[in-house]
Amino acid sequence: MTRILVTGASGLLGLNFALRYHADHQVSGVVHRNPLNNPPFQQIVADLSDAETLQAVLDQSEPEVVLHCAALANVDECEHDPQRAYQVNVALPAGLARLAARHGFRLVHLSTDAVFDGQRGDYTEEDTPNPLSVYARTKWQAEQQVLETCPQALVARVNFYGWSLSGQRSLGEFFYYNLKQGRAVKGFTDVIFCPLEATQLADLLLRLVEKGAAGLYHVVSSECQSKYAFGVSIARRFGLDESLIEPVSVMEGGLVARRSPNLRLRTDKLAAALGEPPPGQAAALDRFYQLFLAGYPQQIRSLADGRVA
Ligand SMILES: NC(=O)c1ccc[n+]([C@@H]2O[C@H](COP(=O)([O-])OP(=O)(O)OC[C@H]3O[C@@H](n4cnc5c(N)ncnc54)[C@H](OP(=O)(O)O)[C@@H]3O)[C@@H](O)[C@H]2O)c1
Numbered sequence: 466m467t468r469i470l471v472t473g474a475s476g477l478l479g480l481n482f483a484l485r486y487h488a489d490h491q492v493s494g495v496v497h498r499n500p501l502n503n504p505p506f507q508q509i510v511a512d513l514s515d516a517e518t519l520q521a522v523l524d525q526s527e528p529e530v531v532l533h534c535a536a537l538a539n540v541d542e543c544e545h546d547p548q549r550a551y552q553v554n555v556a557l558p559a560g561l562a563r564l565a566a567r568h569g570f571r572l573v574h575l576s577t578d579a580v581f582d583g584q585r586g587d588y589t590e591e592d593t594p595n596p597l598s599v600y601a602r603t604k605w606q607a608e609q610q611v612l613e614t615c616p617q618a619l620v621a622r623v624n625f626y627g628w629s630l631s632g633q634r635s636l637g638e639f640f641y642y643n644l645k646q647g648r649a650v651k652g653f654t655d656v657i658f659c660p661l662e663a664t665q666l667a668d669l670l671l672r673l674v675e676k677g678a679a680g681l682y683h684v685v686s687s688e689c690q691s692k693y694a695f696g697v698s699i700a701r702r703f704g705l706d707e708s709l710i711e712p713v714s715v716m717e718g719g720l721v722a723r724r725s726p727n728l729r730l731r732t733d734k735l736a737a738a739l740g741e742p743p744p745g746q747a748a749a750l751d752r753f754y755q756l757f758l759a760g761y762p763q764q765i766r767s768l769a770d771g772r773v774a
Pocket residue numbers: 472473474475476477478479495496497498499500511512513514533534535536537538539553575576577578579604623624625626634
């Protein structure tokens with residue numbers, strides 16, 4: 466039983482992790498604007514961008530491991546409010562890293578595949594990022610500050626989908642719920658990514674912690690596909706109408722922040738640490754589908770107290 470503090474426990478990854486591991490470990494979860502209704506783990510409501518509050522939360526929970534999922538992860542919101550993006554995505558993890566170095570807890574910090582500009586693809590952990598958006602710039606800054614301050618930290622560049630509190634946090638949910646309602650959607654044919662399912666990602670992160678992995682890791686699927694192909698695979702798995710997905714270029718998407726086209730990340734370092742490659746796309750989708758069959762989306766959404774933004 467490890468004492469694990471999960472920040473961002475109302476978010477997509479944090480909530481999936483906390484729900485999956487609260488029975489095996491002593492999990493506390495920090496939420497901010499979206500408190501949970503009777504979660505099966507200890508809940509702490511706090512604004513962690515305040516340094517004193519952060520210290521108080523750590524004093525209260527005395528974690529052995531901190532899984533830091535809290536972030537301003539909405540790419541377009543970061544573009545509109547760069548100051549808040551810096552506060553939450555850089556200053557907060559940098560503060561956590563200082564505390565980890567001082568107190569000795571294991572810090573797992575979440576970063577993103579979007580630190581790369583996506584011009585080339587096939588990126589390793591040795592390649593130099595070139596972020597295109599405020600969000601991506603803050604995430605890259607945080608990676609560097611965390612590892613400079615606390616080299617024992619694990620920094621994971623990720624991409625994932627899953628079932629969330631609001632039902633709106635992931636691309637998997639976007640395709641499922643829109644197609645289920647018979648609504649036409651666009652799918653980008655020129656954006657390539659390698660997503661894992663959120664509970665799979667939770668499993669891999671815990672395995673890396675148990676193996677004592679430190680430094681920068683790409684923790685994504687071993688296989689990649691376009692966002693359009695991803696949408697089609699969701700439609701097929703759930704028996705929905707794939708013709709509702711219009712294949713388009715990301716240039717036609719009307720998005721605020723620039724997106725990187727080819728985010729194929731290499732996972733050789735991860736595979737070496739785990740002793741096997743990470744899951745492929747079929748396994749990720751199967752996990753998403755099996756959770757759906759087990760009523761997991763409803764279980765998660767029952768934790769929302771009606772104030773989900
Ligand atoms: N989703 C993806 O595909 C993806 C891809 C690449 C990287 N990532 C990274 O993975 C991590 C987890 O992402 P996610 O998608 O799970 O995020 P998310 O669903 O957007 O959740 C963000 C979480 O951060 C919390 N938070 C924000 N500001 C806070 C503050 N000032 N104090 C305390 N908590 C605060 C939110 O709490 P409230 O909601 O309660 O306010 C929420 O629980 C992030 O670092 C993100 O950058 C995600």
